[in-house]
Amino acid sequence: MAAITLQGVTKRYGSVTAVQALDLAIHEGEFMVLLGPSGCGKTTTLNMIAGLEEISDGTLLFDTTDVTRLPPHKREVAMVFQSYALYPNKTVAENIAFPLKLRRVPKAEIERAVAGVAEQLELTPLLGRRPNQLSGGQRQRVALGRAIVRQPSVFLMDEPLSNLDATLRLSMRSLIKRLHHQLKATFVYVTHDQAEALTLADRIAVMRGGVVQQLDTPEGIYERPANIFVASFLGSPQINLLREGLPRPDWVAEGRDVIIGLRPEDVARPGEGLATLGGRVELVSPLGSETQLEVALSGGSVTLRVPKDWRVREGEALEFGVDPARLHAFDAATEQRIAP
């Protein structure tokens, strides 16, 4: 029982507006990711939900309760930080037990809960250690443990994986996903990493300059980006955006000044129903499973990802096919998507 509703939530620091009249309804049990570059207001938004930053204007509801002015310790949310934020003077067990201790949970019950969480997160052998004796991954598991031990209905995560190395990040990602399934709590997760956002989220809110650019499912965000910013923020390598040189989709009115977007992976051998494009191959980067190409078209150069069996060489001419239905069109002036 914890839907989170932001109504016109605004954060101002002096004359600077960090978050601008934000409306966002996060459903109960949903995994919501706030995605955006640094300084986009995503962490400020999370902190306002947590109560760590005062809300300058607007209303914040947990279900139907107005919590706008409630201090964080009265909000009953759990949070995991990028820096882990483990108490250096407490052991792992004491760190995990701390939220329960503050709530005056009976000692025996605390011990049982800590043991259960430690079991779940494979922390049992580490319970007596202090944070400085743990690796980054272990620390983050302790931080998770400290959050889930309270069985909160709202879970806030502030870039929890960005201090970990690549392999650890992958395993932690699936751990978090598993926790979400088990806990059935509402998760609000802040990140600048699109891969994390796409794999974890039920819905993603892409933010820039304190304003939500698009709120949709991962598929929706990727397949139907609302504007050029969202289109280029998600996808690696970035979407190709050209004014000329790419075919105009038929739903775009003649004479309208547009920018056409082509995802690097949306190419095939020339064939039926496909528009055929050609250009000189400038750079070939084999990536193992596939190959990344830079191809000079008439309107500019594009990046493509093609199967490795294409066997292209630098300097050669290349012809490839594009499905016009998979192209993206944006108004050149407003940068907004032109929908089919």
Add this chain to the structure above:
Amino acid sequence: MARRLMLALFSALFVLYVAGPVLWLLSSSLQMESEITAVPPNWLPPHPGLHNFSAIFSAGDSAEYVNRGIAGFLPSGAANLLPSLYNSLQVGLWVAALNLVFSLTAAYAIAVIDFKGRRATLYTVLATRVIPDIALVVPMFLVIRNLGLINSLGALVVTYLAVTVPFTIFILISYFEGIPRDLYRASRIDGCGHWGALRHVYLPLSLPALVAALMFAFLTSWNEFLFALVLTQNVAAQTLPIIIAGFVMDFTTSFSFVNAAGVIAILPPVLLAVIFQRYIVSGLTAGAVKG
């Protein structure tokens, strides 16, 4: 080689300059009046002994005074030395303890909480630090006298509290700012109010700064002279510096006693400074780099 020689030379000069005067005081305090008044002086005590100290500590005892049998006059004020030592200790401990509580809470609020009037509070605290004692002493005397609190240790404690608190707040703020903000955030999320965050995060993590603050408060009140001079008039509240100043300004007092009294006053602060050296240095210099 030349560098090592230079360093050795500088080290010797340094030790001579910094420690020389105190060693001379110590040497003098261990000599008899007749030895101390030799020309040229005895660099080291010919017959080192604690006779001056025992005479001072038993000053109330007339037999001891008569039996000394050596030229040297111990002023009647010497009998006040022991009570004043006790007063100094009492005032110092009270100031240190209260200072810690007061500056801890204020420093936490200023460093951690974003409240209305935070800037004004900070400036008020810093501003009181620069009011000269000598400018405060006249009105303080009048205020305390009108309240009938001349000769009360309590008046001294409150005065010293005001003198020391701005600086200890400054020490603690500098230290608090070095504690990761996320720890504070985590504690608030875990269920701490401000009191809990102070108790569970800032208090346990700032022990060095707390020790520095304690030391500073104690030493300042132990060493303070001007307010004690004006606000106390008899042995009920006079602190050690007052009694010693009385020794010095009484021309009939033997030098050996004066020097011994000086050693008594110098010992506690110097011992504390040496024991807690690391904390004191880091505390005193907090903020110097960025400031």
Add this chain to the structure above:
Amino acid sequence: MRLRLSYDDRSAAILVFPVLAVLLVVAAYPILYSFWVSLHDIVLTRPLRRPFVWFENYERMLGDARFHTAVLRTTVYTVVTVTVTTVLAVGVALFLNESFRGNKLLNALLLLPWATPSIVNGLMWKWIYDPTYGLMNALLVKLGLLDSYRAWLGDPDLTLFLISNAAIWKQMPLAALLLLVTMKAIPDDLYRAAKVDGATVFQRFVHVTLPALKPGLMLVLVYETMISIRHFDLFLIMTQGGPGDASYTLSWLIYVETFRSLRFGTGAALSYLLAMLTFLLSWLVIRALGERNA
């Protein structure tokens, strides 16, 4: 705008209240009261008649020859003390910034003067300067620098400098420590870059150390000035303003006027003048310290 205080504001008010209360009672109130007193002709031997005289006390003091002497003495004492303390502290900091064996011990020794009560500092140097039994005479004669014993503190040309010397001994350590921390924060790369560029030791000091030392140096200068301009203890213990008026400083004048002549009105006026002067000088420090924390 909401009138109800937030949890943060309420908590902060409770946490800050005790300190503000103490500072208000013991610092702010006396300062205001002192101004009120300074506008009256209050003599303690005549407790019933204390007329309001506007700024007469200030006028009288500004025209008083003792005041002029005191300002001169205070200025000389402050300039000498601050300059020598700072120069000495820079030297000591440079020296202790070198790494050599025993460095830590010397660092610890630096706290000895700092911890010494100023009263003991006064009696110690008075004893060193003693005309008959003092260390200074004996040492200088032994080294052949002096023919016969002298009454050091009795020489009006020397008194102020000898008191200053005692003050420097006690104040130098903190200044040196402050500068040392600043020096330690200078990145080593800067020195290496300067060395690669062919800078001599002296050039490195001028072009790398001094600029980086500036904030610490400013702090030391202003702090030492604040301390020196109001210093009192040594003057009482060592010379009581004498010989003649050779060490008659502002703080001594305030003390004499108030607690010997019992003229509290003029004493308060003088206090106020000194406070203003100190405030003016320390405005810099508040800004420097305040900027960081605001």
